Each structure stands twice: as structure tokens, then as C-alpha cells.
Amino acid sequence: MLSARNLDKSFGSLVVAQDVALELPKGARHALIGPNGAGKTTLINLLTGMLAPDSGTIVLDGADITHLKPYQRVHRGLTRTFQINTLFPRLSALESVTLAVLEREGAAHGWWRPLGGERAVIDEAAGILDSLKIPNRETRELAYGQQRLLEIALALATRPRVLLLDEPAAGVPKDESHALFSAIESLSDELTILFIEHDMNVVFRFASRIIVMVGGRILLEGTPEEVGRDPRVREVYLGSHARAA
Amino acid sequence: MLSSLAGVLFDGFAYGMLLFLLSVGLTVTLGMMNFVNLAHCSFAAVGGYCTVSVVNRLGWNFLAALPIAFAVGALVAVLLERTLFRRLYRRSDLDQCLFTIGIAFMSIAAFAWFYSTEPQSARVPSYLVGSFQLMGRNFVVYRLFLMLMGLAITAALVLALERTRFGAQVRAAVDNQRMARGLGIDVDRAFMITFALGGGLAALGGALAIEVIGLESTLPLSVILVYVLIVVAVGGLGSIRGSLVAAIVLGITDTAGKYYFPWLGAFLIYLVMVALLMWRPLGLFGKR
Amino acid sequence: MANAKFHPLEYAFWACTLLPFVLAPNYLSLASQIAITALFALSLDLILGYAGIVSLGHAAFFGVGAYAAGLIAKHYWTEPLSGMLVAAAAAGVLGYALSHIVVRFRHLALIMLTLGFGLLLAEAANSASDLTGGADGLQGFHVPGVLGFKFDMFGRTAYAYALAVLFVAFLVARRIIHSPFGLALRGIRENATRMPAIGAPSLAHLRKAYTMAAVMAGAAGAVLTHTTSTVSLEVLSFGRSADVLVMLILGGAGRLYGGLVGAIIYMVARDQFSGVNPQYWYFWIGLLLVAVVLLLPNGILGGLSALRKKPR
Secondary structure, three states, rough: OEEEEEEEEOOOOOEEEEEEEEEEOOOOOOEOOOOOOOHHHHHHHHHHHHOOEEEEEEEEEEEEEOOHHHHHHHHHHHHOOOOOOOOOOOOOOHHHHHHHHHHHHHOOOOOOOOOOOOOOHHHHHHHHHHHHOOOOOHHHHHOOOHHHHHHHHHHHHOOOOOEEOOOOOOOOOOOOOOOHHHHHHHHOOOOEEEEEOOHHHHOOOOOOEEEEEEEEEEEEEOHHHHHHHOHHHHHHHOOOHHHOO | HHHHHHHHHHHHHHHHHHHHHHHHHHHHHHHHOOOOOOOOHHHHHHHHHHHHHHHHOOOHHHHHHHHHHHHHHHHHHHHHHHHHHHHHHOOHHHHHHHHHHHHHHHHHHHHHHOOOOOOOOOOOHHHHHOOEOOOOOOEHHHHHHHHHHHHHHHHHHHHHHHHHHHHHHHHHHHHOHHHHHHHHOOOHHHHHHHHHHHHHHHHHHHHHHHHHHHHHEEEEEEEEHHHHHHHHHOOOOOOOOHHHHHHHHHHHHHHHHHHOOOOOOOOHHHHHHHHHHHHHOOOOOOOO | OOOOOOOHHHHHHHHOOHHHHHHHHHHHHHHHHHHHHHHHHHHHHHHOOOOOOOOOOOHHHHHHHHHHHHHHHHOOOOOHHHHHHHHHHHHHHHHHHHHHHOOOOOOOHHHHHHHHHHHHHHHHHOOOOOHHHHHHOOOOOOEEOOOOOOOOOOOOOHHHHHHHHHHHHHHHHHHHHOOOHHHHHHHHOOOOOOHHOOOOHHHHHHHHHHHHHHHHHHHHHHHHHHOOOOOOOOHHHHHHHHHHHHHHHHHHOOOOHHHHHHHHHHHHHHHHHHHHHHHHHHHHOOOOHHHHHOOOOOOHHHHHHHHHOOOO
């Protein structure tokens, strides 16, 4: 569904991505793990077009999207969420999701029609909010966990085929994370998902394959069992203590 | 033809040095704290008016008045920073713009109140007056003085930045404020001192500028402010080297424009600025 | 969803705009100036308050509209309504052209670019004195009236004209704000980073908003020309760009009425203060700016709405 080859990116002498290759088949549930600074978010930025690679190609469902702008990739079905809530503080939850739906439909150009008249769009947005149990309040008044859900709601409103989740559960307190996980669990099987996560419980719960990234390179990729057994992974995470243990 | 070019370059370079002195404080404080201080030229006016008082009312030598202007400018800068400006470091660009414009307006009123709206002048020592001959051309002595002062101060600044510990702290804070704090650098204190230095230099510039561009109560929000902003934006925030280059380019372009294409007026300057910013939006030497 | 119905206070506001006819007939020319400036401030609100573009050169469009209207009246025809439409369109064309550059920049570069464009245009108008009359201004034409009503020296027709144009433009602005496009603009203002991530072509939206604001500003400039039958370089000046910015912030950006309220307060105050001694004006407006930024960060309207929320 989504594949990337030979992705390279450096900032001067700082190499943030080196010869990165990625293959996400349709319906995948892949996790991307690695220590801080490994380049995981950078990879997502490269895939979505927020960052331009120095070299390499990205292909979505057979079409080369390497040179498409970020918003164009969203229209092709490639969407992401952000690790830190990147929401619209003074828009209500309904307005935010409605905006996403409008943009998807290309209907955000209309400046003479009243917004209230877009019933179909608003109903769809309300439906998304309902399914994720997000109350319709001003975004900055939502609880943190609800804001994380809104992050996902915004992504879902774009009707993605490939979804890149950047630490969806980051910072969510324990009592609010249940809603978040059931939301992720209920995501359609048709959806191809890659998510960055630090919490190994979450990773082992949701991922069918794990990609390990260190220092801008892919260290290895495999099933959770394979990765869990691999000594290199344990060394990366736990250091030499792992070998001694 | 060549000698008129030499004249234009000479005058332009001197003007550029003056603009540099007026701008360097702003670029460092902008680069360090991202604080947009549109009242910066008020410090220049403070220096100018201080010099006027010292020379005309106290009868002191112009050269002796310069360090006083610097000191007073630095003092006013620190006072403003400690009492008012520091409340706005987290506010938006626009808020800072408007706040400092308000301060500038108030300073204009204050200057007019104390000194009237008439253009002011300060007597310059006789050896700085007039012109000298070189290669069959007349060069204004004061412009040479400006250049030498500018170069001397630039050298002192560069030395201070590169060789002293305080300079290292300033460079660190401009580069990455959070990191600098994490390293234990007292960024607030460094900023206060930098702000003072910037204000002092602007005041010095204002004092030196009396002979060249005059002094009126509207200086804080005059076209000089626009030129200072152009120098800072084109040079790159936080880059002293950038300001120097931009100031010299601006000075020479302005002088050349007025000499060769007088009907264009300031059009050339603005065109060059727009073109340069479109090419390098972060300034020639900017990094963020 | 944003409330698109008219609030009772809005009816009251617009009713009050009719008061000068009755209560202050000697001040109708000032009232016209205020209405024109309010329209100009409204146009800036569209890009600053709703799309987040900080422009220090918005007078460029006001001035282009003013000069276009003047040139039309001088060389072609003096009917003001059609002249205004053409002048506004001219300003819009310039706005559209510049928008391609302006929307690509942020922070200081954006401020300096808008400032630069404004200054460039002012210098060009100054130099092109054959066309514009240069420092003397564009003169030698007279717009007799609008829709059969003469522009008399009491300024009644002028104020009615200015107020009518302001009101129509306001209704258009209101529709824009409450439309899907308006929501998109607010989205850009609230979080420009998120917009591309939901598939929004932000730059295209911003170009459209910038063009609309230019058209509106151009209309304001045209009305000024028609009601005074003269155009001076001042319409392109940095002073005008700066003044309208101050007015908008004073009233509160992003609240539709902020520019109107700010324009009224600023211009009435200036009229009262600068007569006595211009220096007093500088001091008080400076103090007002400082106070507003420190105490009323969302302008006067923001402060009022915060007060209303407090008892909850």
C-alpha cells in the first residue's frame, strides 16, 4: 500500500535518515519503535511530505507521491496524527472535524454559503465525534485524553487509506487511555496503520509487525516475537545490562 | 566617473557603518529573545538628545559626550527591559510590535515636550568639520570619522563576542536559549546586559547621526526605523556579521541610488529588500 | 456552530450609526472618514484577525483603490458606484498578484515584505507624478454625487454613501466569516501546521482571503476619493497602514466589529486630541497601545466579552 525506498535526509552533518526503506501492505498494523532521536517522527515527516527527502521515493498504492505537497498526499489517502496535540484551540470539536470533512470534499472554498447549511458534512462530523465519544466543546476545554481522541478524529475525517499515528497514547493518563485504545482497536481492517509508540504493552497489543529504528536507520523488522528475542534490540533499549541478564 | 564611484562608495560605507551601529543591538536582542522592539530607535534619539544637552547646555566636547550618550542609552534600555519589556517575552510578534510602538510614540511626545519639535544640532569639534582631498576628490571628514568609529566598535564587538566568556554566553543564548539555560547560563542576565549594550550602541549611533541625518523628535518612528528593520531582516536575526553586511549594502545602495538615480528615491532600497527577503526570508545570515 | 443570526446589540450598533445625521450634523465629514476607515479596518481584519497575516502595508490596496477611482473620475466617468467597483477590482488584481508572494512568508519576513510593498508603491506613486500628480496629489476632477444625491458641504450624502458601502461590505464579510471558507481561515489562524495535515490547501485559501481584503480596502479608498474629489499620497502612506493596524488591535481582531469599534474610538480621540497639541496625541495613543497590549490583549471587544463571561 505504502512503500518507501532509499530515503535519505541530513541537516548539514546531522544525518536523520539513512537509506530507509519501508513496506506497508494493506491492512497492516505495524509499529515503529526506537530510542529518542532515532528519527521516527522524521520518517513520518518524510512520508507525509512535511520534510523533503534528499533522495528516495515514496509510493502510495502504486502511485509515486514523492513530489506531492502534504495536503495533496492527504487527498490521496495518507494521513497522520501528531505526537503533541496539534489542534485548533478555539474551534469547537465539531467545527474542527467539520473543517476536515469540508477540506476532504474540497468544499472549503465556498465563501457565500452559510456553514450551517452544510448538513451532510456536519452530520458526518458529528457521527465521527460520537463514535469516539468526544463531547462537542471548545478544543482547549477538552480533557487531554479527549484531545488525543480528537487528533484521531481529525485524521479519520479525511477518510485515510494509510494512517500514521505518532505516539497516539502519549501523555494520556491511565484512566483516559481505555477510550483511546478501544478507538484504535475498532479502526477498520481496511486501514493500513503505522504507529510510533514507546509503551511496549501498546506495541505488543496492537502490532502485527515491528520496525526498529536507531540513529536514522532501520535496524530490523519482524514479528513481535522475533523483535522481542533479538539481542540487538535489547541492547539498544537496555544497554549492556541486557547481555549480562 | 571612477572618482565619483569612489565618493559614492566612501559615503555609502560611512552611512552603512552608522546604520550598523543603529541596528546591531536590535538584531542581537531579536535573535536572542525573539523580542521585536520597535522602540529601538528611541534609544538612538535618547543618545542624540543627550549629546545635544551635554554639548550645547554643558558646553562639553562632542567626543566626550559620546560615552555619556552610550551610558544613558544603556541605562534607559535596562530600565525599560526590567520594568516593561520582560512581561512580553512570551507574547506574540504582533503584541510586541504594538507595545513597543506605543513606547516609541510616548518617547516622541517626551522628546517634543522637553526639546520642542525643532531639528536639533550639536557642535562638532573643528577638526571633524569640512573635507579633505584625496586623489583629486573631496571627502567629508566626518564621514571618515564615522567609518573609523564604526570599524573600531565592530572590532570591539567581535572581540567581545569571540574572546570573552560573556560573549560566549551570548552566542550560546542566541543559538539555543533552552540549551543555554540547561547549561546553567543565566540567560536573563545575559539578555539584560545585551539589551543594555544594544541600547547604548543605538544611542551612540543616534549621537553620531546628528551630523548626518539630523535629530528630530519623530526619529523613533521615522524612515530610519524602517532602514534599521531592513538591515536586521536582510542580515538575519541574531547575526552581527549579517547586520554589518546588510548595513553596508543598504548604505551604499541608498547613496548610489540618490546619486545616480535620484528620481527613484528610496524605491531602489525597498526593491532590493523585497528581492533579498524573497530569496532569503531568514536573512542573508539568518538561521531559524 | 458559529451563530449566524444577528444579535440584538448588532441592530443597536447599526441604528447608532444613523445618529450622526441627527445628533452631530456638524461632524458628518468626520463621520464619513470614520466609516471609510472602518471599512478599511474591516478589510484588514479579514487577513489579520481571521487568517493571521500581519500586514504593515495594507494601505497599498486602499491607495490603489483611491487612485484608480480618481483616475477614472478624472479621465473617464464620474459615476461613483461603478467607479468604486472598478477601483476595487483594480486593488483586487494587485492583491491577487502580491498574494502569491505574501502568503509564503511568516514572522519578520512577512512583516517586512508587506511593509516593503507598501513603501514601494508609495514611492512609485510619488515618482509617477505625471499620472498621480505626485506630492501635489491627483486633482482637477469632481464627483458631483451618487444616485442623484449631491455631495454637499454638510457631508450628508457623503456619510450616507460611505455608511451604505460599509454596511454592504460588512454583510459580505459576515457571510464570508460564517461560510465554510471562513471556517478554513479560522483553522489557519488557530493552527497553520494542522491545516495541510487535514488536506487543506492553505496557500490557496490565504491568497483568496488576501485578494478579498484587497478588494474591500480598494473600495474604501475609492469612497474616500469620491467624497473628497481629491487623492493625496497619504492614502498610500505607512502612517495609514500603521493607523489601521492600531485601530484593529484596539477594537479587537477576529471579532468582525473590532475594526469598526477601533476606528470609531481612534478617530474620535484623534480628532479631539490633536487639535490642541499634536504631541499630546502621540503620548496618549502610545499609552493606550501599551495599556491595551498589557491589559486587554484581545482589544476592547475582547475585554468586554471576557467581562460578560466572568459571572459564570
